[in-house]
Amino acid sequence: MTDILDPLTVSPGIFDITATPLPAHxxxxxxxxxxxxxxLRTIAENVGGPFHIMYPARIVENIRAFQKVFADAEVRGDIYYAKKANKSPSVVGACAKTGTGLDVSSGGEFLAALRGGIRGADLMVTGPAKSDDLLELSARYSALVAIDNLDELARLAGLGIPSRALLRVQPPGSESRFGLTDFELDLALTRTDITAIRLEGFSFHLTGYEAAPRAEMxxxxxxxxxEARSLGHPITTISIGGGFGVDYVPAEAWNAFTKLVNPRWFHNERFLSPKSYYPYHFPEPGPRMLAAVLANxxxxxxxxxxxxxxxxxxxxxxxxxxxxxxxxIQGIKTRIAYGVPYDILTVxxxxLSLSEQWFNSEYLPDPIxxxxxxxxxxxTSIGGCTCLEGDMLSWRxxxxxxxxxxxxLLIYPNTAGYQMDSNESAFHDLPIPPKVVxxxxxxxxxxxxxxxVPRTVD
Ligand SMILES: Cc1ncc(COP(=O)(O)O)c(C=O)c1O
Structure with missing residues (x-):
């Protein structure tokens, strides 16, 4: 007989079935x-459904903080906002206002950037196997194309339009499907039939959020x-991609959560290991991480x-x-877990408006x-109004x-980066939540x- 209690058979109290708090800064x-x-009530009544709020003044502040790090380090640096993180034109507006470029990966993103006042020369075109149309658009507007494959380089050269490119490099030792291998880099740099292309340097994007590997690469x-310059290429730029962390919640709250998290906290015991969560506490976020990269x-x-x-x-x-x-909130049920009542809300x-839920993960900053x-x-667990069992905004x-x-109302904080609109669709013919600026x-x-005003893709 074992004296270790099976945690799922002990009858706990209310705190045992409830996640520890993760209040967002x-x-x-x-x-x-x-x-x-x-x-909030006025907006909710006007909209008549869920909505996202955008506050562009904070984007300007964030951009200025990154720019200050470059200035303090006396390094020439440029920011290209990765547009996939949020579709709102208000972000493009903040970029235009601050001389910030955009990282775009489709014709739709490219045109949205131009429409928002970004110059073609301030666009970086990333993504794999770009379409011929996107390559031509890039060449005509002098955008910087991050070349992901040798055939892409040939297709860009084949347009015969003066164009600009970086060579995207596969992180050494990685299995990434993106970027060129060392061998392919050599082939690209020594090609003599790509005279229409100015090869301006190299780019990469690493998974994870650490400063040192980015600095080392x-x-x-x-x-x-x-060597690339000696081959005649006007090399001016290295792009280290994105992956600058965000500090959503205080250290103490994060440490308590990750130490204690267990299946009992979750509706249907939908437990996920702490490894599957974004690091919601991040000690050196955004601009401080850039400073660490430059100092390395x-x-x-x-x-x-x-x-x-x-x-x-x-x-x-x-x-x-x-x-x-x-x-x-349009529905409330009370249910019992381990003998303790809890609420399940339907919003x-x-x-789909809280994307993390679709990456086998959970958006952890607490809703207010x-x-x-x-x-x-x-x-309280929180579900969506669709008829899918898995449509939960907060399982915990x-x-x-x-x-x-x-x-x-329930307000999920700090959702502008990827959470709002990456995965939204008009499932069930529900309208896509509008953005309020x-x-x-x-x-x-x-x-x-x-x-x-929502924009359709051109
Ligand atoms: C090439 C590239 N650049 C930039 C980013 C932006 O990353 P983050 O939003 O983590 O800064 C990504 C994200 O996938 C990417 O693939």
């Missing part, structure tokens, strides 16, 4: 929005620059000496604190119940500060708001 504008007596590509083995100084500019393609980090997603939208009032802690039982009521009104702590 709050910006001043987020506080102002939540504390406003009726703005940039340093190893720096070593390739003299004096990369900044080496770039300066070599006359190379560093390009970065942040998506998520440029959108840190730039938006949130708001759902109305007026679906988990609005109006914010006190009560008794209520373990979130410790809401009170029991939710019909018509209350908030701007400050000078002199008062309130906002002007307007609905953003």
């Amino acid at each position: 709050r910006d001043d504008w987020e506080r102002r929005l939540l504390e406003h007596p009726n703005l 940039a340093a190893s590509l720096l070593e390739r620059c003299p 083995n004096d990369l900044g100084a080496r770039l300066r000496e070599a006359g190379i500019r560093l390009a970065i393609e942040p998506g998520r980090a440029l959108l840190d604190h730039a938006g949130c997603s708001v759902f109305g 007026n939208g679906s988990s 119940l609005w109006p914010q009032s006190a009560g008794s802690m209520t373990p 039982r979130v410790p809401l500060p009170r029991a939710a009521e019909m018509g209350d 908030l701007n400050d009104v000078s002199g008062v702590r309130s906002f002007e708001w307007h609905l953003e």
Whole structure:
């Protein structure tokens, strides 16, 4: 007989079936929005369904913080916002206002960038096996094409239009399907029949969120620059891609969650190992991570000496604190787990508007119940209004500060980076949640708001 208790047969109390809190950091504008007596209600009534809020002023701030790191390190650097992270034209607007380029991967993204006021020369075209149309568009607008394959290089050259390119490099030792191998790089650099193309340097994108591997790979590509220049290529640029982390929740909350997380916290025991979660606490996020990259083995100084500019393609980090997603509660059930009651809410939208749910993961910063009032802690899982069992916005039982009521709002914080619209579809003929843009009104702590007109792909 064993004296180890099977954790699933012990009858626990309310705290045993409830996830530990993961309260997101709050910006001043987020506080102002939540504390406003009726703005959220007014917008919700006007929209009549779920909606996303965008606050472009914070994107401008994030961009300026990255630019400051380049300036402080005296490194020539340029930002290309990875457009896939959010479709809102308000992000493109913030980029245009700050001289920021865009990383685009389709004709639709390319045209949306031009329409938003970005110059063709400030576009970086990434993605595998680009279509002939996208290559031609890139060449005609002098965009920088990150070449992913030798046939792509040949197709671009074959257009006979003066064009600009970087060679995307496969991370050594990786199984990535993106980028050129060492051998292919040599072939590309020594081709003599691609005279229409200015080869301006190299690019890569690494998975994970660590500074050192990015700095090391940039340093190893720096070593390739003299040889590439001697072959006649005007090498000016190394792009280290994206992957700049975001710090969603405080360290203590994150450490407690990852230490204690277990199946009992989840509706239907839908447990996921901590490894499947994004690192929601990130000690050196965004611009600080860029500073760490530049400081690693004096990369900044080496770039300066070599006359190379560093390009970065942040998506998520440029959108840190730039938006949130708001759902109305249209159903409440009480159920029992391990003898303890908990609520299951149904909101007026679906988990397609909270993309992380579709990557065998869960968006972990806690939703905020609005109006914010006190009560008794209520373990609450949150489902969408579709007829799919798996359509859950929060499988875990979130410790809401009170029991939710019909018509209350739930605000998922900090969702602008990838969470809002990557996976949205009009499933069930439900309308896709619109985006609401908030701007400050000078002199008062309130906002002007307007609905953003959705654009169809041209
Ligand atoms: C080539 C490239 N650049 C930039 C990014 C943006 O990454 P993040 O949003 O993590 O900064 C990605 C993401 O997949 C990418 O593939």
